[in-house]
Amino acid sequence: MTSPRPLPQLNELNRFFWTGGADGKLRMQRCQDCGHWLHPPGVNCPECMSRNIAPQELSGVGTIAALTLNYQPWFPGVEVPYAIAIVNLDEQTALNLTTNIVGVPPESVRIGQRVRVVFEQVEDVYLPLFTPITN
Numbered sequence: 671m672t673s674p675r676p677l678p679q680l681n682e683l684n685r686f687f688w689t690g691g692a693d694g695k696l697r698m699q700r701c702q703d704c705g706h707w708l709h710p711p712g713v714n715c716p717e718c719m720s721r722n723i724a725p726q727e728l729s730g731v732g733t734i735a736a737l738t739l740n741y742q743p744w745f746p747g748v749e750v751p752y753a754i755a756i757v758n759l760d761e762q763t764a765l766n767l768t769t770n771i772v773g774v775p776p777e778s779v780r781i782g783q784r785v786r787v788v789f790e791q792v793e794d795v796y797l798p799l800f801t802p803i804t805n
Contacts, residue, residue: 674747677795683711686725691789691796696730698765699723707762730787731803732759735766739776753779757800773801 678688687709690697699708701715702722714721736756743750753771758764771779772788785800 674745675790675792675797676745677792677797680795683713687711688795688797690725691787691791691798694789695727696759696787696798697725697727700726707759707765709765709767728759728761730759730798732757732767732785732800734758734771734779734781734783734785734800737771737779737781739779751776755779755785755800757785767798770799771801772799778802 678684680688686697699711700706700723701708701718701720702724703720704715704718706715706717707728708715708723712723715723734755735758738754739751740754741751753776755769755771757767757769759767771785772790779802784803786803787798788801789796790799791797
């Protein structure tokens with residue numbers, strides 16, 4: 671499957687993040703010494719400087735902290751408008767992921783809305799996107 675979305679370049683540091691969606695789970699690095707979550711992936715913990723970090727599963731649930739609707743067709747094949755959001759993940763204050771909100775009309779997306787991760791597979795990459803949680 672091809673995608674009009676730009677795809678990341680995989681390397682040993684980020685491969686777990688971009689391929690982890692194969693089983694429907696969002697993963698980020700976590701310090702095994704102090705418990706701090708890291709994103710984007712790095713080689714040491716920014717809190718305690720430990721190099722004892724490893725990918726761990728997250729709930730994949732968060733809250734939209736910032737939002738913009740894009741009406742400019744920057745990428746051929748990507749339908750406009752689309753919602754770009756910063757999602758604050760539940761596991762840690764300021765553990766944020768910039769992503770697209772999908773599955774609903776972009777105009778219905780709101781700051782403060784609760785969302786959950788869904789993945790779009792493109793080749794071996796699983797793009798983490800989010801969709802609103804409905805009651």
